[in-house]
Amino acid sequence: MTNNRHEKLGLTDEQVLDMFRTMLLARKIDERMWLLNRAGKIPFVISCQGQEAAQVGAAFALDREQDYVLPYYRDMGVVLAFGMTAKDLMLSGFAKAEDPNSAGRQMPGHFGQKKNRIVTGSSPVTTQVPHAVGIALAGKMEKKNFVSLVTFGEGSSNQGDFHEGANFAGVHKLPVVFLVENNKYAISVPANKQLACEKVSDRAQGYGMPGITIDGNDPLAVYEAVREAANRGRRGEGPSLIEAVSYRLTAHSSDDDDRTYREKEEVEAAREKDSIHTFATYLREMGILSEEKENQLTKEINHLVNEATDYAENAAYAAPEDALKYVYRE
Numbered sequence: 001m002t003n004n005r006h007e008k009l010g011l012t013d014e015q016v017l018d019m020f021r022t023m024l025l026a027r028k029i030d031e032r033m034w035l036l037n038r039a040g041k042i043p044f045v046i047s048c049q050g051q052e053a054a055q056v057g058a059a060f061a062l063d064r065e066q067d068y069v070l071p072y073y074r075d076m077g078v079v080l081a082f083g084m085t086a087k088d089l090m091l092s093g094f095a096k097a098e099d100p101n102s103a104g105r106q107m108p109g110h111f112g113q114k115k116n117r118i119v120t121g122s123s124p125v126t127t128q129v130p131h132a133v134g135i136a137l138a139g140k141m142e143k144k145n146f147v148s149l150v151t152f153g154e155g156s157s158n159q160g161d162f163h164e165g166a167n168f169a170g171v172h173k174l175p176v177v178f179l180v181e182n183n184k185y186a187i188s189v190p191a192n193k194q195l196a197c198e199k200v201s202d203r204a205q206g207y208g209m210p211g212i213t214i215d216g217n218d219p220l221a222v223y224e225a226v227r228e229a230a231n232r233g234r235r236g237e238g239p240s241l242i243e244a245v246s247y248r249l250t251a252h253s254s255d256d257d258d259r260t261y262r263e264k265e266e267v268e269a270a271r272e273k274d275s276i277h278t279f280a281t282y283l284r285e286m287g288i289l290s291e292e293k294e295n296q297l298t299k300e301i302n303h304l305v306n307e308a309t310d311y312a313e314n315a316a317y318a319a320p321e322d323a324l325k326y327v328y329r330e
Contacts, residue, residue, distance in 0.1 A: 053275030057222030073109030090312035155186025175233030216244030
């Protein structure tokens with residue numbers, strides 16, 4: 001990382017520190033959820049670890065007052081940046097009535113919060129892609145100036161929903177940013193067994209949009225690429241496909257044993273590039289993150305996570321009869 005990259009991008013010291021704080025908060029919530037799962041207190045975890053830089057870099061590049069985001073199930077960094085709280089996410093993990101995503105109805109990772117323009121996700125992967133395209137179409141028809149960002153894994157880029165959505169967005173020049181979070185594995189299948197082309201971004205030219213592959217462990221690189229794509233969309237120049245390459249540092253989910261399909265050494269090597277450490281190093285080099293500041297930040301975040309955990313654990317479950325709500329028109 002070269003000197004003062006964030007200033008060249010027009011980011012202040014405060015903004016990049018806020019990016020780091022959001023990344024660290026996502027990591028700490030995620031780590032706590034694994035502990036709660038192993039203690040038998042929450043049923044399921046699907047992790048963001050290793051992908052925080054791509055998620056937070058992308059979210060910070062958008063207008064979080066008007067743009068729409070359609071996250072996939074790992075996107076804790078995206079939804080925190082868009083206004084969800086540690087408490088919101090813990091309520092979801094414990095499946096409590098106050099869970100803003102689904103009132104405790106859905107598995108964790110099915111993010112949705114109307115007030116923050118986080119559009120509800122679904123269990124089948126990639127269905128969020130045509131939804132993002134539809135939102136962008138509506139915005140264009142109503143002459144509004146927002147873009148929609150949709151995220152998905154490289155495995156999802158092999159689904160029909162991606163190809164149909166990308167083709168429609170390309171034909172109609174819609175303001176959509178397609179962000180592929182390539183973490184190298186679709187559950188147990190490595191990327192080289194999923195794609196006949198070298199990169200996911202190679203697919204962009206088939207749909208009449210620019211495609212770029214970037215380092216997903218570098219939040220500033222992701223910020224720059226997504227900001228350019230969003231500006232392109234606002235200018236009426238159509239969609240963009242960005243592939244942010246990182247690595248999934250945990251098993252696919254709390255129900256998966258990744259030792260059956262990848263070597264421990266491979267995971268350890270990926271940890272050397274963990275964005276939580278590399279971005280912290282950059283901020284230290286820039287004189288933004290002092291030891292005192294880092295200790296204070298860690299203490300604040302640990303307090304937030306503890307508070308959220310206690311609140312969610314003690315919160316009420318939904319009443320049994322609430323299972324009948326929202327099924328049919330009231």
